[in-house]
Amino acid sequence: MRQTTLAVLSLSMMAALLTGCGGDLVLLNSKGPVAAGQSSLMMTAIYLMLLVVIPSIIMALWFGWKYRASNKDADYKPTWAHSTAIEIVVWGIPVIIIGILAVLTWVGSHKYDPYKPLESDKAPLTVQVIAEQFKWIFIYPEQSIATVNELRFPEKTPVNLRLTSNFTMNSFFIPALSGQIYAMAGMQTHLHLLSDETSPAEGYRGFSSNYSGYGFSQMRFRAHAVTDAQFAEWVASVKAGKGNSVNPEAVQKTVLDKAEFATLRDGNRSAHQIKVMNETARTDLEKKLAATAKAEGPYPTKPHPVTYYSSVEQGLFESVINTYMSNYHGADHSASEAHATASQGE
Structure with missing residues (x-):
């Protein structure tokens, strides 16, 4: 009996400790x-x-x-x-x-329903989200700017997220604001959220809740809900190439085009794996795979630094989706991409 009591108390204590692991x-x-x-x-x-x-x-x-067994007064009814x-x-x-x-x-x-728009007196803010290996890229088509691993939006304003993936399936999740939604290659999913108040200085936690490779644990970002004035100031600073005046820890860059976008992909192997692959490669295929792994580099051991882009190549989000479309290979999608670009301009 004593051992059973101790076991129950131990499990209860462990549950309480595990509940507090995440802090809030x-x-x-x-x-x-x-x-x-x-x-x-x-x-x-x-x-x-x-x-x-x-x-x-x-x-x-x-x-x-x-x-x-010791209770002789208990009813005994064998039939x-x-x-x-x-x-x-x-x-x-x-x-x-x-x-x-x-x-x-x-x-x-x-x-x-994550696809159902939220009712509000304010016009919604549209943000395109790309799950990259292993980071989150946010494109603001109306503001013509982009960020990596940081989402910033005005408080009490509906945010319409359009999500896709540039590699395997991922799960986008900001627990304080909404449920999770999957981001899948060649597809576009929707998620609507709204913050009732400004976020703490460190922002709300956002991350990938779906395993997608060795570096998926580094797919973490911060979502900042700010006032309308602060959001306008941040957009102006990023467009002017001075985004780190708002966030000193951020890296400010110029344009996010297809060439820059390609450099954002991380490797999916450890440094040790890459070393062994290059040392043991014998066939042409093994050498090719080893060279590709070396060029990609190892998977990250910490999240990619917050990065701001003062401009974005139009149609970049749509081009990522089209890359994985089942009928894309061998087809000319330049017309559809041009139409999407023109629609964005309007």
């Missing part, structure tokens, strides 16, 4: 209507399920105590086989709870 319980401390609604749905579902879990735990402990009352409770309550959960799921799935 961000999923329960939402800063936007989408995340707040999803958090409310999650907690409601937990409370409903606890209506079954808690009584079950209590009864399991109580039955064990009541029908222990007992059925109880209508117990059957009604055991089946009825779970069915009712499942029915309520089904309704909540149906309503919540439509109300918090």
